[in-house]
Amino acid sequence: MEQNNLTLGIPGFSYPDLYDSNRLKDLLDVFDASVKKHDADLFNRFVAYRLNQGKGLAPEAISDLLVCMGPYVGQFVATLFNVTKQHQAQAERIKDEFASIFAYKNEVVAKLNLAFKDVNVSTWDKAAINTRFNLLVAAAFPEADKDNDAEHRVARVGASIGLLSAHYKLLAKGKESDYVNADGAALELRNKLSVHQQATTEFKDIIALHDPAEFVQGLMEIVQRWSYVAQNNPAITEHWLSFKFPEKRDFDHLVEHDVVNKGEFTAWMGELKHRRRRDGFKLTDPRFNQREVLSEVDHCIYCHERDTDSCSKGMINKKTNLFKVDPLGVTTTGCPLDEKISEMHLVKRNGDNIGALAIIIIDNPMCPGTGHRICNDCMKGCIYQKTDPVNIPQIETNVLTDVLFMPYGFEIYSLLTRWNPLNVKRPYMLPYNGKNALVVGLGPAGYTMSHYLLNEGFGVAGIDALKLEPLPTYLTGDSTTLPQPVVDFKELYEQLDERILAGFGGVAEYGITVRWDKNFLKVIYLTLLRRQAFRAYG
Ligand code: SF4
Numbered sequence: 001m002e003q004n005n006l007t008l009g010i011p012g013f014s015y016p017d018l019y020d021s022n023r024l025k026d027l028l029d030v031f032d033a034s035v036k037k038h039d040a041d042l043f044n045r046f047v048a049y050r051l052n053q054g055k056g057l058a059p060e061a062i063s064d065l066l067v068c069m070g071p072y073v074g075q076f077v078a079t080l081f082n083v084t085k086q087h088q089a090q091a092e093r094i095k096d097e098f099a100s101i102f103a104y105k106n107e108v109v110a111k112l113n114l115a116f117k118d119v120n121v122s123t124w125d126k127a128a129i130n131t132r133f134n135l136l137v138a139a140a141f142p143e144a145d146k147d148n149d150a151e152h153r154v155a156r157v158g159a160s161i162g163l164l165s166a167h168y169k170l171l172a173k174g175k176e177s178d179y180v181n182a183d184g185a186a187l188e189l190r191n192k193l194s195v196h197q198q199a200t201t202e203f204k205d206i207i208a209l210h211d212p213a214e215f216v217q218g219l220m221e222i223v224q225r226w227s228y229v230a231q232n233n234p235a236i237t238e239h240w241l242s243f244k245f246p247e248k249r250d251f252d253h254l255v256e257h258d259v260v261n262k263g264e265f266t267a268w269m270g271e272l273k274h275r276r277r278r279d280g281f282k283l284t285d286p287r288f289n290q291r292e293v294l295s296e297v298d299h300c301i302y303c304h305e306r307d308t309d310s311c312s313k314g315m316i317n318k319k320t321n322l323f324k325v326d327p328l329g330v331t332t333t334g335c336p337l338d339e340k341i342s343e344m345h346l347v348k349r350n351g352d353n354i355g356a357l358a359i360i361i362i363d364n365p366m367c368p369g370t371g372h373r374i375c376n377d378c379m380k381g382c383i384y385q386k387t388d389p390v391n392i393p394q395i396e397t398n399v400l401t402d403v404l405f406m407p408y409g410f411e412i413y414s415l416l417t418r419w420n421p422l423n424v425k426r427p428y429m430l431p432y433n434g435k436n437a438l439v440v441g442l443g444p445a446g447y448t449m450s451h452y453l454l455n456e457g458f459g460v461a462g463i464d465a466l467k468l469e470p471l472p473t474y475l476t477g478d479s480t481t482l483p484q485p486v487v488d489f490k491e492l493y494e495q496l497d498e499r500i501l502a503g504f505g506g507v508a509e510y511g512i513t514v515r516w517d518k519n520f521l522k523v524i525y526l527t528l529l530r531r532q533a534f535r536a537y538g
Helices: 015-019 021-038 040-052 059-080 084-107 109-115 126-140 150-172 182-194 197-202 212-231 290-299 341-349 353-363 377-381 392-404 409-418 444-455 519-529
Strands: 257-261 266-270 436-440 459-463 534-537
Touching (some): 021 040, 040 059, 059 084, 059 341, 059 409, 084 150, 126 150, 126 182, 290 341, 290 392, 377 392, 392 409, 409 519, 444 459, 519 534
């Protein structure tokens, strides 16, 4: 464990303060003052929300307050732990993915079938199309041309031209566009092509088009043709997220399978291409990568803006006012915790993982024990019932891991369980009230109950039938010493095949196999063990 003397980035506060209820109240006051300074109107609206606890506010208004306030929490917490640089770098990477990969997908790839309805690509001169596209990239987008990420290289070009084209199409329909200085951007492209020897010849007809809209349309055709060829190339469509679209959902055929003849009977077998041989007890499911997660965020349509976020609130039959039941007989209640999923997605889309995590933690403070591989009532309630739903658990777990693997990520998560300005019911933990509670069983229900009791000021003794392995005192602290701050979560992280069962987590520890990352249990266990008023016995 790396030794360190953590100096917090908010003057007047030190690490021990983060475990002291009175000082957490002071920290909330400093947070409030900083919001008031930047946006007095938002501050006043949020304070009113805190006072009225949402009574009289429309659901959309509450959602809007959380989405507006989330980034303030993100920035404040990043400053507190001196990780502003890393927090911003994450935001820039996420925003860049939306400005390139998903702008290309939405502006170009999604519209290809309109441009080339039923066109058979087999007669096209693919080599020539490829040459023209590559020349366009080299001449007009030399920076993108150096990109080692093949999908990102194409998407940077496709997004630029696709957005310009969309702008001119809007104008042609007499509509407004928020593209700033499109004519300037078109002129810059024209200039770049005009000074490139090969491009001047190859694209002379396009360069000769003086109307910027026609010029951009000429370039768009080069991009569209290349993209349409790519759309017919499985090597690209199977791997590039910009070519991934939700598929129709057939409730009678949810899982693709083969039927194998076993002699006297036939059996269903999962498709061989999905078979992953397990070797040992390492984690077998490393979860989605960042681009796959962002593809799900892009799939979401942020229904909280219309109070139709059924992933959180469930699907209600307007006639009976009861939850709808899907064709499999599942009652679509949405998230049992009413997690503010849609709001979290929007804040993640804007690049703020800490703000998004703070939104999750309002209703789901023990989120390391939920998400991918654990629960999916939210997906069953997603507004997309006829096509693939948004993979919310993957997004939720990704928001958590993006924070955990930042410097001081564990400390950030842990703090947000004790102090969260977005949680108007309990923005900071209460001091010990002298009353103690016994929690029997430290599985998901028991550890969650323990957390809530602790935040209300109770002492908690948690007992479990399994032997609980202690964690080192330098991590947990004791009655006289505070824990050592964890700088790098990797120092806590253990490979599943080397890890000793800690006994904590009930069914989540002994009932789940190597598909779920049990390091998340350690995050919860350590978060609770650091609470002065908590003891665990097993
Ligand atoms: S996850 Fe589905 S239901 Fe929830 S906000 Fe997104 S699209 Fe709507």
